Amino acid sequence: MATKHEQILDYIGSLAVGTKISVRSVAKHQHVSEGTAYRAIKEAETTGLVSTIERVGTIRIEQKPMSNIDSLTFRALLKLIDAKVLGGSAGLAKRLDKFVIGAMTPDEMLRYITKNSLVIVGNREDAQRLALQNGAAVLITGGFMTSDNVIRLANQMDLPVLQTSYDTFTVATMINRALSDQAIKQDILTIAAIYTPLSDGVQTGLADQTVADFTRLRAGRNDFALPIITPTGRLIGMVTRKQVAGKKGTTLLERVMAKDPLTVRPYLGVTAVGHTMQGRSISVLPVVDDSWQLLGIVTRSSVYSALAELGTNSQGTTIADQVAAQMALVTPAPAEGPAFTLTTTPMMMNKLGTLSFGVMSEVVNYSITYYLNQKGRRNVLIDQLSLHAFRPVQLESTVHINVAPLEVNSHEGTFDVSLLTDGLLVAKALVTCQLLERTTR
Structure with missing residues (x-):
């Protein structure tokens, strides 16, 4: 049975993107104390389910998928350019691909505006509306405000309208640097690109299974490590041949498993993980998210295969x-x-x-x-x-x-x-x- 903590996380995950939440509202809906609700909301923020935005509050956001490329999002720009959100906060998790400086006529701008782009303008409401209508976010420079109509449109389109006191040249330079850094990150191979997910047939066990179950699962396999999970998928241990050696077939895996095992996150670099696996003579590591939900496994052979296949070509920017x-x-x-x-x-x-x-x-x-x-x-x-x-x-x-x-x-x-x-x-x-x-x- 799921714990209260897990039930609250499931509830938060079921909310529509853009829903505003609070400790009091969650506690009241789930019939728990405010302390329990607060801890669950903080974990949801860590795992990317919600985000707390100054002068806006805590809102349900689109959870970022695990991948080998940590995309630059509009939320990341808030701190980078000291910006605040005027509208469209539900779209802060969307990816930023490029930016356009709105120093042209609307007809000329239209050729350059694309989805996932950012239009940098001053107090030009025509350009702001044009950007939002064509799938682009808006950054208003110079500390200017915008109209209620533009903010209403941003909320309808789930596209952020940001405001900063910096001038256009300064923010363009800062964003260009961030995009350049992002291009470098794309060449860094992470575990997310090579691990075997649970959906690809990764075998798992439960704490109340036995050594006999382990033996059955590893039949025909020379090297086998079994992740032990709760019914909700949280990793609680690992069992290898070493742990079951000499144990009776009826012995519960809970009694022989290695608790608090070494794990890796999808965003870790392959080279660093390979160093750890070789140094500790580990053949298999479980891959988990920040709340210890099991995502899959990574093997030492897959790490070394990935390293061997890395290309030598680079962007020449580091x-x-x-x-x-x-x-x-x-x-x-x-x-x-x-x-x-x-x-x-x-x-x-x-x-x-x-x-x-x-x-x-x-x-x-x-x-x-x-x-x-x-x-x-x-x-x-x-x-x-x-x-x-x-x-x-x-x-x-x-x-x-x-x-x-x-x-x-x-x-x-x-x-x-x-x-x-x-x-x-x-x-x-x-x-x-x-x-x-x-x-x-």
Whole structure:
């Protein structure tokens, strides 16, 4: 039977998007204390069922689906540009794809307005209405207000009308940066893209099942971990062969399961999860949401397969990409190991006009990763990097990077890296890294 807490969450989830709720109203409807209602509403906010908006209140919103791309929404803009909501608050969870500056005639603007776009305007009600009628949200700059008719239309269309005191140029710059950051996030592979959901036949067990049930479920499978859930789908434990070894067939799984097991969230990066699984010799991890509802499982083989298939092409917009673009391999390579050259650019400098310590670290990272990639080791994760800088490196200097492998085995590598300019040692690094490789187990 579902708990009161779960019943309240189910009730909130059944409300229409845009419904305003309060602790008092939920407590009265569900016949619970206000404290119980408050805790459930806070969890609903954490899981994306509701949102609390200043001067509006707590409203039921469209819950964002789990995916490998954390979309930029209109709600995210509120804090980014210090905006407030004038109308259409039920549409704050909608995705923002692009923005249009309303500095043209309505006929000209119409060509550029698309669904999921944002029209940035001042006190032009004709442009505001045109945007809403064509599926776009509105951002009013300069602190201007709008009419009740526009706000009424925004509420009908579930499209936000936002207001900010910033000028058009400033908010356009800020939003453009946010969209650029979002494009980078799209290249980061997360667990959401590779895990096996419950709907694909993931087997689960209940606490009152037995060891004999576990044995039956794992028949014909060499490596098997069984998530144990409540009748409502909340994860409460994991059972593996190790837990049931030597136990009677009638023993309840509740007595042998590992309680509070290690879990992963869909938004975690695949590389970080692979590091954890290899370091702890874990073959299967349960995937849960923020309220511990089981979503599925992820296996170590699927993590390594995903890492092996990652493309090497990128958008060239991250600091790592910009550093890599300036690295050149020295040929033929010295006998002790590979060597590279780097020509410093203004982007790499700190405020004192010398090479940034962070850029030095990225240079070391790139050098080792490149060397191991050429040796067929595709998935490299730096564990420790001890970097010592001895001399400042000036703008437009040429840095020579020498990589000396100290020890490389099937799972780890240790390297000594030297950075020189004009024949003088400017920095030295000792690096250890993990090599995340697919296993056959």
